[in-house]
Amino acid sequence: MYQTLGKDELLLLVIKHIKDNHYKEFHELIDELHPIDIAEIYVELPVKHHAKFLSFLSLRQMATLIQELDANWQLDTLQKIGIERSSKVMNYMENDDVADMLSNMTVDEIEELLASMREEESKHVQTLMQYPPDTAGGRMTNRFVWIRNYYTVTEAIDKLRTFADFAETIYYLYVLNEHKKLVGVVSYRDLILASPNEKIDNIMYNRVISVPVDMDQEEVASIIQKYDFIAIPVVNDQNILLGIVTIDDIMDIVIEEANEDIGRFAATGGKTIDFNTPIFTAAARRLPWLILLLFIGLGTGLIMSRFEETLDTVVILAFFLPLIAGMTGNTGTQSLAVVIRGLVINQEMNRSIVYKLIAREFGVSLLIGIVCSSLVGVISYLWHDIFALSLVIAFSLMLSLIVGTLAGTIIPLILFKLKVDPAVASGPFITTINDIISLLIYFKTAEYFLLPYFTS
Incomplete structure (x- = not known):
């Protein structure tokens, strides 16, 4: 009924139902929308309609809505509905989402909300909050379905039906022994294809891929990507199953890590800066790196003052300064991007791989250097008709x-070896260093080969 309507039309329809108190029509519309679409409509609503919109939702619908909002909107929404209703809503939310949301609150707010939740749910959330947020434990949910290896397929399906509404995902059933240790896994597909009286022990996979609770979230994402899992179990050092990390959390991890690396790559402190970031916050995140680069960049001025005589004598050198510096910075940034991407894909960089990578990049740079230096050499000769100048520019550029x-x-590889995130070797940093290197090469070459030509 509403599938052909655009977002603006849906928004106007929601506002109309709210203003006219059309409770039934409102729910008919909401029931046809995906949770993220409902969240987007809520965010776009004029503030004056927020309270009434929330009052029309059931506790379960409100829980789904809050899970789709970002941190600031979550806190704002909880404040609008009050502590009593917030605690009831949180009972319907996924425990890992609740833990993430509470991590953005003050200690007093956390204690108040946890105290008002159901005791069992509160304990689960507190357990998740014990783990660092960027680890498998901090990302996992403890809402999963487990079975015993002596169950029949029929018994397993009955338990799956019973707990399907409780679990965050039902694609896998995890098999535990009497000590709650993970001993196998069965997919939903395996259950459907097996005969009803077949024992789980006969159809389960014994070689279970799992991750330790303290594993970094990036490594967890890499393992899920490698094996094409929808979820992966999280265990402690005794192989006791603690929870699972699901694919939706992995997507969040990938986006967060990409934003963080882009921030570092652009010298913004590794934190995301978007259109809503306050002016002073955005400036504070950028300034430290830029000030450092400013002082490093002063080296270019010192170099030019050192070769002032050469520049005064051969003024024509100034015409090609931007070209030399710009091309060097560009190739350095390209190599940096290639290396960082390679490090993300292949975390184990042995000596053989490093040598192969350096040799490959040297070969690439040599080929690029020959082509670009030949072109600029020919152009400079046609422009100024000075063969010595063309040779100096071509050789310096190559x-x-x-x-x-x-x-x-090499710089990001050294940082990686020193256990420092190579993304901090950002584009601006490499560009500034390469500016200094290229100017030294350019002026030193000109001083040695070109200055005698012009002074003789």
């Missing part, structure tokens, strides 16, 4: 491109 590419390759 050498600068090789050195710049190797800098963009």
Whole structure:
């Protein structure tokens, strides 16, 4: 009925139902929408309609809505509905989502909300909050379905039906022994294809891929991507099943880590800066790196003052300064991007891989250097008709491109070896370093080969 309506039309329809107190029509509309669409409509609603919109929702619908909102909107929504109703709503939310939401609150607010939740749900949330947020434990949910290996397929399906509404995902059933240790896994597909009286022990996979509770979230995401899992079990050092990390959490991890790496790559402190970030916050995140780069960049001024005589004598050198520096910075940034991407995909960088990578990038830089330096050499000769100048520019560019590419390759590898996130070797940092290197090469080459030509 509503599938052909655009977002703006749906928004106007929701406002109309709210204003006219059309409770039945409102729910007919809401029931046809995906949770994320409901959240987007809520965010777009004029503030004056928020309270009434929330009053029309059931506790379960409100829980679903809050799970789709970002942190600021979650806190704002909980404040609107009050502590008593908030605690009831949180009982319907996934425990891992509740733990993530509470991590953005003050200690007093957390204690008040946990105290008003159902005791069992509150204990589950508190358990999840014990783990660092960027680990498997901090990302897992403890809402999963487990069975015993002596169950029949019929018994397993009956338990799945009973707990389907409780579990966050029902694609896998995890098999535990009497000590709650993980001994196998059965997929929903396995249950459907097996005969009703077949024992779980006969159809389960014994070699279970799991992750330790303290594993970094990026490694968890890599394992799920490697094996194409929808969920992965999380265990402690005794192999006791504590929870599962699901694919929706992995998508959040991938986006968060990408934003963090982009922030570091752009020298913004590794934190996401979006359109809603306050001016002072955005500036504070950018300034430290930029101030550091400013002082490093002063090196270019010192270099130019050192070669002032060369520049005064051969003024024409100034025409090609931006080209040399710009091309060197570009190739360095390209190599940096390639290396960081490779490190994300392949965390185990042995000596053989490193040597192969450096050799490959050297070969690439040599080929690029030959092509680009030949082009700029020909252009400079046609422009100024000075063969010595063309040779100096071509040679300087080729050498600068090789050195710049190797800098963009080796610097992040060194940081990775030192257990420092290589993304901190950001584009601006590599570009600034390469500017200094390229100017040194350019002026030193000109001083040695070109200055005698112009002074003789």
